[in-house]
Amino acid sequence: MIEHIFVIKYTNEGGWEWDTDTESAKFDDGTIYDTEKEKWLPAHEGEGVYVDSDDEVGEKMASMLQIMNESGAM
Numbered sequence: 001m002i003e004h005i006f007v008i009k010y011t012n013e014g015g016w017e018w019d020t021d022t023e024s025a026k027f028d029d030g031t032i033y034d035t036e037k038e039k040w041l042p043a044h045e046g047e048g049v050y051v052d053s054d055d056e057v058g059e060k061m062a063s064m065l066q067i068m069n070e071s072g073a074m
Contacts, residue, residue, distance in 0.1 A: 002052040003033045004043075006061055015069040018061060 005027065007019040023031050029040035032051050043054040050056075 001035045003035060004052070004054060004057045005031045005033060008065070010074070016065045016073070018065060 007022045008016060009019045010016050027040070030042035032041040032043055032054060034041060041051050044050055
């Protein structure tokens, strides 16, 4: 199974945010985990190819964060 790992933070000033800087710092082997191979993978393989549709998963995460911020979820 492929797991997509995200680092999400909340601040009073910025609301809910996807913290890609922390992801890069803490997950230098990638933010996708293959549980069968027990291996971390980068999200992007190059040439517009993403692991396990990570680009689409990322779009869903961004949309969810926007909804949370618009609703005032805390």
